[in-house]
Amino acid sequence: MxxxxxxxxxxxxxxxxxxxxxxxxxxxxxxxxxxxxxxxxxxxxxxxxxxxxxxxxxxxxxxxxxxxxxxxxxxxxxxxxxxxxxxxxxxxxxxxxxxxxxxxxxxxxxxxxxxxxxxxxxxxxxxxxxxxxxxxxxxxxxxxxxxxxxxxxxxxxxxxxxxxxxxxxxxxxxxxxxxxxxxxxxxxxxxxxxxxxxxxxxxxxxxxxxxxxxxxxxxxxxxxxxxIAALAGFENMLEGISGAASEGGRTLLSIGTTGIIAEGAVPAGERILACIRSRDIMLAGADISRSEQVNRIEGQVISMVATDHGCQVRFAGPFPLLIDIPGNWSSWEYRPGERVVALVDPEDVHLIRLSKRPGEEGNVP
Amino acid sequence: MARTAAGRGSLMSSPEHRLRKKYWSSGNSLAAFWIPGMILVGIIALALLVIAVPVFQNPGYLAGAASDPMVFQAFFVTFLAGFCAVGILAITGTPLAYALSRSDTPWKGIVETLVDIPLVLPHTVAGLMVYLLFMSRGLLGAPFGGIGLTFEDAFPGIVAAMVFVAIPYYVNAVREGFGRVPVQLENVARSLGASRARAFITVSLPLTTRHILYGALLAWGRAIGEFAAVIMIAYFPVVISTLIYYRFNTGGIAESQAIAFILILLCLVLFFVFRFLTRRAGVYDDRS
Missing domain, CATH: 3.40.50.300 (P-loop containing nucleotide triphosphate hydrolases)
Structure with missing residues (x-):
């Protein structure tokens, strides 16, 4: 019933x-x-x-x-x-x-x-x-x-x-x-x-x-x-302010001194939480060529921990990130202290609009 | 015999024994706890000895006390009144203990304090309170007198005094027992169709058996040992504590020692039998 x-x-x-x-x-x-x-x-x-x-x-x-x-x-x-x-x-x-x-x-x-x-x-x-x-x-x-x-x-x-x-x-x-x-x-x-x-x-x-x-x-x-984002497994949650939306329906978020491009249009000047799953971030060497299609965040590997599926990396850049790397971590080419680049596809950035009043958060269509 | 001694000798010097000795001598022994604790146990043992030794030195007093009808009657009255007091406490104290364990009313603290009052009062004060309450013109004594129940110098007076002084012992022990029964068990019982009363009877009560029995034992022990509160409301019929005091004053130490010895012996036997019979009560684990 x-x-x-x-x-x-x-x-x-x-x-x-x-x-x-x-x-x-x-x-x-x-x-x-x-x-x-x-x-x-x-x-x-x-x-x-x-x-x-x-x-x-x-x-x-x-x-x-x-x-x-x-x-x-x-x-x-x-x-x-x-x-x-x-x-x-x-x-x-x-x-x-x-x-x-x-x-x-x-x-x-x-x-x-x-x-x-x-x-x-x-x-x-x-x-x-x-x-x-x-x-x-x-x-x-x-x-x-x-x-x-x-x-x-x-x-x-x-x-x-x-x-x-x-x-x-x-x-x-x-x-x-x-x-x-x-x-x-x-x-x-x-x-x-x-x-x-x-x-x-x-x-x-x-x-x-x-x-x-x-x-x-x-x-x-x-x-x-x-x-809910925390429950849903978004390990990385970064608060920023939305800039003007681009023609393609993408939004530039200012997070500290850097920016992240995310899929979805948001009115400019709003408090936004960018949520990224650790498995949706890729790591590459510092010398990787630039691309406008993905977010490129430069930083350093802080620590690496072996997991069931590979390894989990603590990354420090303009903001800290948790990154899951598949495969055998012992054969991985980067080590703690090394400078690397974190790559994030804008489609993998989920936006939540934050309100000053608790409970009025809402996602971005 | 020689073989046994040799075997024992080899056991004492075996690697296992040496390991055990090393284990206990390296700070794992309970000796530091036993030694101060044994001071108390020693005092109790000595107190028993000073009663028992003279009794065995002059067995005539023991025989005299054992065959004295007045002693027998005093024991009968004391134990019966003790059982009646525990019965009254079980009927009234068990629901009170349950209510206290489950309630979150702000008045709970006041009720708990009231329950503990007999614990902290001098026994003479408890006796005075019982007397004033249950005397023939008392707040409760008068209406009970109207239906033919008198307390002054009567058996009900002894029971009333015993109940009064034993309340905290019973209620606190049983309340702790109910407190250990998770409220979730009652919730599940109720979701399965039991009313609150049936959940109490079929789940909470059986799971508190050990505490109820322990509370009853404590209360009974406290009740039969009461002297001051009992004599203030009912000097007669004579309870055993009154008789010991009376014989101490009139017949001397030896006579009172013999009665005290019988009392101690009976209590030890009763406590032992009680503990033996209830050793499995409230234990529901197949592994134990």
């Missing part, structure tokens, strides 16, 4: 959010992202009914659940640590919700057995949860949440506690479950890969506000706010 949050406000200690609205269409998977302290978990707990909102409405399948206690909302909830009941066995954990809803013992046993079987938990049925692995715990938590056939599922960073291998397979399992059962899922995440793999829709939240919503590709390729 669709989850709709309409102008919801909440105050919790020093933190508050006001007038938050979002929609998760029926049978879709939405991922709520944002930096730590953005209020994601609080929003999720508000939708779950654990926190009393001070304004607005929360609708599940068109039904206003704002004033209903959590047990009457029909929403499943899963925390990062899975919050399995340590005093109950795996079987009892899965049966808990059915027992609370007064399902007969016979029906309960049948449902639990089906879930134990479909989640491959039968060998663990009589075990307490303290000794289970992360992946096993997650399967138990999912089976428990699904046992009561909730209208929607709220997941608070459900993959964060898993090792990388288990994470990928668990994500695939959850996505398959969501498709199979037509579940509506709203999940909190810090991880871009999770959003790409799972989400039909990504919402980015910071300081109690939803900054941008859309498909993962749209949000991460065209962030409208510095926070």
């Amino acid at each position: 669709m989850i709709a949050v309409e102008g919801v406000s909440l105050t919790r200690g020093d933190f508050s959010f006001a007038g938050i609205s979002l929609q998760v269409p029926e049978s879709s998977y939405a991922v709520l992202m944002g930096p730590s302290g953005a209020g994601k978990t609080l929003l999720l707990e508000s939708i779950g009914g654990f926190l009393q909102v001070t304004g607005g409405r929360i609708l599940v399948g068109g039904r206003d659940v704002t004033m209903l206690p959590p047990e009457k909302r029909g929403i499943g909830f899963m925390y990062q640590d899975y919050s399995l009941f340590p005093h109950l066995t795996v079987e009892e954990n899965i049966a808990y919700g059915l027992k609370m809803k007064g399902i007969s013992s016979r029906e309960r046993t049948s449902t639990v057995n089906t879930l134990l079987s479909s989640f491959s938990l039968q060998p663990l049925a009589q075990r307490h949860t303290g000794s289970l692995s992360g992946g096993e715990k997650q399967r138990v938590a999912l089976a428990r949440a699904l046992a009561t056939r909730p209208s929607a599922l709220l997941l608070d960073e459900p993959f964060a506690a898993l090792d990388p291998e288990a994470r990928l397979s668990c994500m695939d399992e959850v996505k398959a479950l969501q498709r199979e059962h037509g579940l509506t899922i709203l999940q909190v995440s810090h991880d871009r890969d999770e959003a790409y793999r799972l989400a039909d829709q990504v919402m980015v939240m910071d300081k109690g506000r939803i900054l941008q919503a859309g498909t993962p590709a749209a949000v991460f390729s065209c962030p409208v706010h510095p926070t």
Whole structure:
């Protein structure tokens, strides 16, 4: 069922959010992202009914659940640590919700057995949860949440506690479950890969506000706010002032004592954030010939660190840059201290208009 | 035998033993912590000895005390009143401890301070408060008297005094237990269809078992040991602390020592049995 949050406000200690609205269409998977302290978990707990909102409405399948206690909302909830009941066995954990809803013992046993079987938990049925692995715990938590056939599922960073291998397979399992059962899922995440793999829709939240919503590709390729750009993997963010736009729809940004040309027209004299991914910058020797097609930034290699895909270079020029170089770094021809040129295609420079008033940043078409 | 001794000798000089000795002598020993701590343990052991040794030197007093109906009755009254006090605390103190652990009301600090009051009061002051509250003309004593429940020189008076002095011991122990149960567990229980009350009964309460039992033990121990507060409201029926004091004044040290020895012995047995029976309570890990 669709989850709709309409102008919801909440105050919790020093933190508050006001007038938050979002929609998760029926049978879709939405991922709520944002930096730590953005209020994601609080929003999720508000939708779950654990926190009393001070304004607005929360609708599940068109039904206003704002004033209903959590047990009457029909929403499943899963925390990062899975919050399995340590005093109950795996079987009892899965049966808990059915027992609370007064399902007969016979029906309960049948449902639990089906879930134990479909989640491959039968060998663990009589075990307490303290000794289970992360992946096993997650399967138990999912089976428990699904046992009561909730209208929607709220997941608070459900993959964060898993090792990388288990994470990928668990994500695939959850996505398959969501498709199979037509579940509506709203999940909190810090991880871009999770959003790409799972989400039909990504919402980015910071300081109690939803900054941008859309498909993962749209949000991460065209962030409208510095926070989203950071989440989207733009490692280099340079603030400058826009000059006059050229005929080709390109803008010259003044950044300190130098300039960068970027794709997109912006009114002159505005504060602009130029966002460049480290993988979109190339390094060349200082003697490379000039070209008007690319930005040429002269500087020096400060340090080099090996990565999975090559090496990461710290570059100091008119402004510092982080540059990812593919390939085997040990065979690379430049060394720390050497003078080099960083080359950036204007199409790889994403512009975000900055405003003096926070929250009014917007991207450049 | 010779072979065992030789084996032991070889073990003592084995590389493993030498390594272990080197490990403990290189600053990893707990001796620096044990030595000052043993001063306290030594004081308790000595105190037990000064009670026990004379009793064994004159076993007649012990036999006399053990067969004295008044001693038996005092023990019965004391232990029963202690159990009643713990029962009342369990029924009223457990919800209070839960409310204190979950609430963020600004009034919480005041309630916590009130709960701790019996902890800091001289026992005679606690006794005076209990007496003034529960005497036949007291704020609570008068209405209870109307329904036939009297506290002055009566069993309920002993229970009331014991409850009063044991409140902080029980409530604080149990509140700490509830504080260790993540609120997320209750949230998940509620998302699965449990009301707040059912989430409390099915999740929070079982997970606090150890703290509840520990709080009950502390409260019971504190309750049966109470003297001043009890005699101010109910000198009779005589509790064991009152009887020891009475025998000390009328029959001398030897008579009171014998009763004290029986009390210590009974408490040790009870504490040991309690700890043995509850050693697995609230432990839910398959690995342990």
